[in-house]
Amino acid sequence: MNLKRGLITVISGPSGTGKGTLIAGLMKIDRNMHYAISATTREMRSGEAEGISYYFKSRDQFDSLIEQGEVLEWDEFCGYRYGTLRSELETKVESGLDVVLDLTVKGAMAIKKAFPEDSISVFLLPPSIEALEERIRGRKRETEEQLKDRLAQAEKEIECVTAFDYVLVSDSITQAPKRLKMIIDAERQKVRRNPDILERLGLR
Amino acid sequence: MNLKRGLITVISGPSGTGKGTLIAGLMKIDRNMHYAISATTREMRSGEAEGISYYFKSRDQFDSLIEQGEVLEWDEFCGYRYGTLRSELETKVESGLDVVLDLTVKGAMAIKKAFPEDSISVFLLPPSIEALEERIRGRKRETEEQLKDRLAQAEKEIECVTAFDYVLVSDSITQAPKRLKMIIDAERQKVRRNPDILERLGLR
Numbered sequence: 019m020n021l022k023r024g025l026i027t028v029i030s031g032p033s034g035t036g037k038g039t040l041i042a043g044l045m046k047i048d049r050n051m052h053y054a055i056s057a058t059t060r061e062m063r064s065g066e067a068e069g070i071s072y073y074f075k076s077r078d079q080f081d082s083l084i085e086q087g088e089v090l091e092w093d094e095f096c097g098y099r100y101g102t103l104r105s106e107l108e109t110k111v112e113s114g115l116d117v118v119l120d121l122t123v124k125g126a127m128a129i130k131k132a133f134p135e136d137s138i139s140v141f142l143l144p145p146s147i148e149a150l151e152e153r154i155r156g157r158k159r160e161t162e163e164q165l166k167d168r169l170a171q172a173e174k175e176i177e178c179v180t181a182f183d184y185v186l187v188s189d190s191i192t193q194a195p196k197r198l199k200m201i202i203d204a205e206r207q208k209v210r211r212n213p214d215i216l217e218r219l220g221l222r
Numbered sequence: 223m224n225l226k227r228g229l230i231t232v233i234s235g236p237s238g239t240g241k242g243t244l245i246a247g248l249m250k251i252d253r254n255m256h257y258a259i260s261a262t263t264r265e266m267r268s269g270e271a272e273g274i275s276y277y278f279k280s281r282d283q284f285d286s287l288i289e290q291g292e293v294l295e296w297d298e299f300c301g302y303r304y305g306t307l308r309s310e311l312e313t314k315v316e317s318g319l320d321v322v323l324d325l326t327v328k329g330a331m332a333i334k335k336a337f338p339e340d341s342i343s344v345f346l347l348p349p350s351i352e353a354l355e356e357r358i359r360g361r362k363r364e365t366e367e368q369l370k371d372r373l374a375q376a377e378k379e380i381e382c383v384t385a386f387d388y389v390l391v392s393d394s395i396t397q398a399p400k401r402l403k404m405i406i407d408a409e410r411q412k413v414r415r416n417p418d419i420l421e422r423l424g425l426r
Binding site: 141143144145148176179180182184186187197200203207209212215216219220221222 | 345347348349350351352377380381383384386387388389390391401404405407408409411412413416419420423424425426
C-alpha cells in the first residue's frame, strides 16, 4: 500500500516569463518529477503516441468529458481544444507520482480547487517589466501594437500573484529551476505529505 | 518601510535527536538566521551579556512577565526558569529578522498559537529508535533505568509529529541543516511572505 500521495505543482505567469524553460530545467534536475499529460482534440502527428504526448479525443468525446466534469480546465488554440483531465491527475497523485503543469491563472485556480491538499501553485514573475518586454521583443513575433497588448495583459496577470502559494522570479535559467525544486522538496518534507514517516523509520 | 516580516522557525524533537547540532549547522550556512534570545532567572556568568546571551530577570520580574502573558513558554531547570518572551519574537519579526528556536513540543505549540502566520514548526526525528538509543548511550550520562525512561519518553514525543508543519530526519550532520535551510528558503518564497514583491521588481 502506497500511503504517500503525489504532489501537483502548477506553474503560471505571464507569457514570455519562461515557464517552459523553467519546467524543462526542473525535469533535468528532478528525476521524480513527471509531466501531466493533457487531452487534446487535435490529430495525432507522426512520432506522437496516445497517453504519452497527449490523450487524443474527438471533439464529441472532449465535450462529453467537459459535461461530466472530467476536464478541470481547458482552452482553445487554432480551433483545437487542450485540457487537463481529472483522471490523469487523480491516477498520478494516487500512485504517489509528482507532476508539474504549466497553466493559465484560471487553469491554476481550477486545479487548486480540485486538489486543495495535493497541489501547490507557483507564480513565475519576470525580473522586471523591462526584462519581460525585452524577452517578448526578442521573439520578434509581434507587431508593436501586439507587443503593447501583451505587456498590458502581463501587467493584469501579474496582479493575480496574490492568489498563488509561491512566487519565483525568472532571473536565471539555472537558478530558477533550482529554486523551484527547493520549493517542491520542502513541500515533500511537510508532515501531512508523509503519513507513513513513522512506519518507514520503524518508529511506530 | 519594511513590509517583509521575519519568519520564526521552531525546532522540536526528542532529546538526543541532535537539535542543537542541527541549529548550529543551520547558522553556519544561513547568514540571515538569528537566534531568539531567551529570558532566564539564573545569574549572569562572566562573558555573558544582557540581551545577547539571555535577558536576565529576577524571579519576581519573570513571574510578573508570566502574569502579563509576556512569556510564551517557559520551563524550569535546576531551579532556574528559562522562557521565550513575546516581545523578543515580535521585535525580530517586525524588523524582518528570521529567528530559530529549539523548544519542547509544548513550547513549539505555544509559539505556533502566538504567531500562526509568522512561524513554522519542524519536528526532528531520529533515523530509527536504534539510532536514538545509540546516541543517548553514547553520551554515557544515564543509567540503564534512565535510558529506558528517556526512550519511552521519546516514543511518546514522536507521536506529536502530526502537530508539526514539517518533518526532518537527523540522518546526517551535513545534510540535515541543508534540508532545514531548504525548508526555510522555500517558506521565504511564499507569496504571503512577500507582500512587497511587485514593488521590489518595479511591477506595480
